[in-house]
Amino acid sequence: xxxxxxxxxxxxxxxxxxxxxxxxxxxxxxxxxxxxxxxxxxxxxxxxxxxxxxxxxxxxxxxxxxxxxxxxxxxxxxxxxxxxxxxxxxxxxxxxxxxxxxxxxxxxxxxxxxxxxxxxxxxxxxxxxxxxxxxxxxxxxxxxxxxxxxxxxxxxxxxxxxxxxxxxxxxxxxxxxxxxxxxxxxxxxxxxxxxxxxxxxxxxxxxxxxxxxxxxxxxxxxxxxxxxxxxxxxxxxxxxxxxxxxxxxxxxxxxxxxxxxxxxxxxxxxxxxxxxxxxxxxxxxxxxxxxxxxxxxxxxxxxxxxxxxxxxxxxxxxxxxxxxxxxxxxxxxxxxxxxxxxxxxxxxxxxxxxxxx
Amino acid sequence: xxxxxxxxxxxxxxxxxxxxxxxxxxxxxxxxxxxxxxxxxxxxxxxxxxxxxxxxxxxxxxxxxxxxxxxxxxxxxxxxxxxxxxxxxxxxxxxxxxxxxxxxxxxxxxxxxxxxxxxxxxxxxxxxxxxxxxxxxxxxxxxxxxxxxxxxxxxxxxxxxxxxxxxxxxxxxxxxxxxxxxxxxxxxxxxxxxxxxxxxxxxxxxxxxxxxxxxxxxxxxxxxxxxxxxxxxxxxxxxxxxxxxxxxxxxxxxxxxxxxxxxxxxxxxxxxxxxxxxxxxxxxxxxxxxxxxxxxxxxxxxxxxxxxxxxxxxxxxxxxxxxxxxxxxxxxxxxxxxxxxxxxxxxxxxxxxxxxxxxxxxxxxxxxxxxxxxxxxxxxxxxxxxxxxxxxxxxxxxxxxxxxxxxxxxxxxxxxxxxxxxxxxxxxxxxxxxxxxxxxxxxxxxxxxxxxxxxxxxxxxxxxxxxxxx
Ligand SMILES: Nc1ncnc2c1ncn2[C@@H]1O[C@H](COP(=O)(O)OP(=O)(O)OP(=O)(O)O)[C@@H](O)[C@H]1O
Ligand SMILES: [Mg+2]
Numbered sequence: 001x002x003x004x005x006x007x008x009x010x011x012x013x014x015x016x017x018x019x020x021x022x023x024x025x026x027x028x029x030x031x032x033x034x035x036x037x038x039x040x041x042x043x044x045x046x047x048x049x050x051x052x053x054x055x056x057x058x059x060x061x062x063x064x065x066x067x068x069x070x071x072x073x074x075x076x077x078x079x080x081x082x083x084x085x086x087x088x089x090x091x092x093x094x095x096x097x098x099x100x101x102x103x104x105x106x107x108x109x110x111x112x113x114x115x116x117x118x119x120x121x122x123x124x125x126x127x128x129x130x131x132x133x134x135x136x137x138x139x140x141x142x143x144x145x146x147x148x149x150x151x152x153x154x155x156x157x158x159x160x161x162x163x164x165x166x167x168x169x170x171x172x173x174x175x176x177x178x179x180x181x182x183x184x185x186x187x188x189x190x191x192x193x194x195x196x197x198x199x200x201x202x203x204x205x206x207x208x209x210x211x212x213x214x215x216x217x218x219x220x221x222x223x224x225x226x227x228x229x230x231x232x233x234x235x236x237x238x239x240x241x242x243x244x245x246x247x248x249x250x251x252x253x254x255x256x257x258x259x260x261x262x263x264x265x266x267x268x269x270x271x272x273x274x275x276x277x278x279x280x281x282x283x284x285x286x287x288x289x290x291x292x293x294x295x296x297x298x299x300x301x302x303x304x305x306x307x308x309x310x311x312x313x314x315x316x317x318x319x320x321x322x323x324x325x326x327x328x329x330x331x332x333x334x335x336x337x338x339x340x341x342x343x344x345x346x347x348x349x350x351x352x353x354x355x356x357x
Numbered sequence: 358x359x360x361x362x363x364x365x366x367x368x369x370x371x372x373x374x375x376x377x378x379x380x381x382x383x384x385x386x387x388x389x390x391x392x393x394x395x396x397x398x399x400x401x402x403x404x405x406x407x408x409x410x411x412x413x414x415x416x417x418x419x420x421x422x423x424x425x426x427x428x429x430x431x432x433x434x435x436x437x438x439x440x441x442x443x444x445x446x447x448x449x450x451x452x453x454x455x456x457x458x459x460x461x462x463x464x465x466x467x468x469x470x471x472x473x474x475x476x477x478x479x480x481x482x483x484x485x486x487x488x489x490x491x492x493x494x495x496x497x498x499x500x501x502x503x504x505x506x507x508x509x510x511x512x513x514x515x516x517x518x519x520x521x522x523x524x525x526x527x528x529x530x531x532x533x534x535x536x537x538x539x540x541x542x543x544x545x546x547x548x549x550x551x552x553x554x555x556x557x558x559x560x561x562x563x564x565x566x567x568x569x570x571x572x573x574x575x576x577x578x579x580x581x582x583x584x585x586x587x588x589x590x591x592x593x594x595x596x597x598x599x600x601x602x603x604x605x606x607x608x609x610x611x612x613x614x615x616x617x618x619x620x621x622x623x624x625x626x627x628x629x630x631x632x633x634x635x636x637x638x639x640x641x642x643x644x645x646x647x648x649x650x651x652x653x654x655x656x657x658x659x660x661x662x663x664x665x666x667x668x669x670x671x672x673x674x675x676x677x678x679x680x681x682x683x684x685x686x687x688x689x690x691x692x693x694x695x696x697x698x699x700x701x702x703x704x705x706x707x708x709x710x711x712x713x714x715x716x717x718x719x720x721x722x723x724x725x726x727x728x729x730x731x732x733x734x735x736x737x738x739x740x741x742x743x744x745x746x747x748x749x750x751x752x753x754x755x756x757x758x759x760x761x762x763x764x765x766x767x768x769x770x771x772x773x774x775x776x777x778x779x780x781x782x783x784x785x786x787x788x789x790x791x792x793x794x795x796x797x798x799x800x801x802x803x804x805x806x807x808x809x810x811x812x813x814x815x816x817x818x819x820x821x822x823x824x825x826x827x
Contacts, residue, residue, distance in 0.1 A: 081665075084665070084668070084669050085668065085669070085826055086665050086668055086669075086826055086827075087826055087827050088826040088827065101826075102826040104669075106671045107671075109669060109670060109671035110671045112669055114665065114666060114669040116662030116665050116666065117662065118661055118662035118665075119661045119662060119663075120661055120662050120663045120665075120666050134666075137666065137667070137670040137672060138670055138671060139671055139672070181666075
């Protein structure tokens with residue numbers, strides 16, 4: 001793993017469910033390859049002379065929702081194209097469901113759903129007809145297709161609009177229809193390229209609910225998005241920047257890696273040097289920031305364990321604690337920070353080294 | 358979609374109702390000679406000219422007429438000769454001048470054609486008038502001949518009865534009749550006048566006979582020579598009379614135009630414009646519909662992400678292409694069925710040939726055209742380009758598939774374009790099957806079949822290329 005994969009050895013002192021999973025992934029080589037739905041190693045892709053993807057490696061296991069997050073033009077769609085077999089990699093290796101994407105067998109193709117970023121609907125057909133067409137494409141017979149289409153329409157809440165022309169439904173509905181078309185054959189593995197783009201927050205939440213439901217049924221989802229806050233919904237997230245992954249892990253791990261640990265905010269009636277010293281020397285505290293108005297922001301190894309301990313140490317030195325709680329930085333700030341780090345050091349894991357101190 | 362079916366129908370109906378195979382009568386100014394003219398002859402001219410031309414006005418101002426022509430206010434100017442008979446009597450043609458300035462090459466033959474019709478008609482008229490004038494003369498000539506023959510018979514009888522004076526008198530009468538006959542024929546016209554020397558000779562001989570009869574008192578031998586001479590003269594006059602009598606009852610019209618062409622139409626039907634063009638129209642509409650549909654079908658999908666979907670979906674390029682062929686072919690054939698229905702039901706266009714053969718032709722034409730459309734849609738880089746290609750092909754059919762000009766009137770390189778159009782084969786085959794009741798050229802069926810197959814393979818190859826992972 002060349003990229004920002006969190007290294008569990010460096011976090012050995014932190015027994016945490018996430019890290020347990022992480023050590024699983026460390027033992028990836030031992031994992032049976034069928035468990036790995038997507039396995040891409042050192043992928044390169046250039047269009048002519050222009051390199052678009054550099055040294056991209058990622059693994060996705062069965063039942064996972066993998067979110068590929070990155071700014072526009074960072075190479076998300078290109079990655080999806082490589083994984084679906086639309087493009088041939090210029091370098092590196094990739095297998096999806098155990099096969100090279102450009103040589104998918106028919107059986108494998110039946111198990112894959114793909115929702116492109118661009119437009120795929122036929123505007124002159126009704127919602128239902130569009131779905132029938134997609135079902136036909138995947139070789140569903142008429143009767144099972146009918147049943148399945150009804151289900152899928154219900155799932156994306158387009159049942160009422162089924163007789164309307166695709167032209168006459170709203171952009172959000174069209175997007176949901178495209179999703180319905182991608183899952184009409186009940187795929188094991190779904191590639192969705194920015195499925196939530198241009199949707200309102202309520203709809204986005206609903207779509208993510210669908211995705212989580214699919215994942216719960218054991219399906220694997222590979223989803224790209226520009227909305228950083230959607231990282232929360234993923235089992236694992238890759239942060240893509242300028243054609244390569246600059247960070248990858250569970251969402252909370254990314255948060256940690258951005259800030260070097262958990263964040264705890266403490267509000268005191270009034271802060272003193274004594275107080276600051278007391279918390280700075282407490283075990284598991286990595287960093288302290290103090291403000292004049294009695295507010296402290298601490299970076300700690302584990303917020304849940306640190307909070308009660310910190311409160312008691314502060315009370316021992318006579319301070320009055322108004323509030324003390326772990327602080328969840330937004331993913332926006334997490335990613336901005338990660339990207340900044342990446343730009344500054346060019347060495348991945350830069351954020352994590354501090355934990356060793 | 359509906360416009361695809363009804364558009365062609367409307368065009369077809371408009372074409373059928375609006376097309377007119379006869380050209381509009383050209384407008385003319387007739388320039389009559391200044392001064393007095395033979396009014397009867399002028400009337401003849403007018404009658405003839407009006408058969409072919411719409412005379413806008415008569416004028417004696419030649420300059421004015423030319424100006425009108427130059428302004429394209431009329432199509433032609435006809436200048437009548439001042440005194441036709443005078444020219445004829447000088448042994449020259451009387452000249453009718455016809456000026457025209459038609460720029461449409463497909464119509465430039467119209468005025469000269471009409472002019473030469475007018476010319477032969479007027480010539481015929483003049484000849485007929487001459488011939489009509491000869492008729493009474495011929496009748497008179499016949500009477501004169503009769504009298505001469507009777508006189509000679511009487512003379513012979515008198516001579517045998519040794520009535521010399523009587524015989525002499527009768528021969529003299531015969532000679533006078535011949536002289537009268539000569540006068541009649543001389544005025545009857547040049548052809549009749551050609552007989553004059555012969556008659557002159559007969560006159561001479563009869564005068565000789567008279568003299569010999571006068572001398573015959575002295576010479577019996579001389580008398581003996583008179584008898585065969587009279588008999589021979591009688592013989593000649595008799596045969597002359599037979600000729601004249603044979604001429605007299607012949608109608609002048611037959612005399613002037615002895616040979617007349619009578620053409621007879623023997624094909625199973627005489628098609629009107631719409632019937633004649635119906636097969637070509639059908640071929641054109643099939644090709645155009647199929648090409649337009651096909652050329653757009655895949656461009657749109659290629660430019661959208663639908664093709665990516667096809668690449669992921671568990672269908673092969675072959676299956677996909679077959680599916681597209683089936684859809685487009687079924688649609689085009691449905692439209693074709695509607696068109697054939699309208700042609701047969703509404704316009705009464707017949708189908709004399711085998712329905713299966715017609716079906717086969719329509720199917721092959723459709724398959725070829727669909728393939729052509731698909732090839733365009735796989736090559737074009739935008740919808741607009743695909744539409745342009747399709748329009749170009751439409752122009753190609755109109756110009757090269759026997760619509761504007763019959764295919765056999767074309768030369769290379771236009772001919773190559775003709776035979777690159779499926780509609781050319783289709784139109785030819787459909788015309789044979791529908792209007793002539795023939796099976797159509799076997800070769801053309803084979804060519805269409807081969808074309809459709811080749812185009813399918815080309816499309817398959819293009820599709821592979823387009824869905825190939827880059
Ligand atoms: N077919 C192509 N030929 C040349 N360059 C390409 C091609 N496809 C993508 N690129 C380039 O690759 C880069 C990454 O494109 P990609 O579509 O993967 O970005 P993205 O992350 O999906 O962006 P967005 O969020 O806007 O969809 C872009 O700079 C783009 O210009
Ligand atoms: Mg994209």
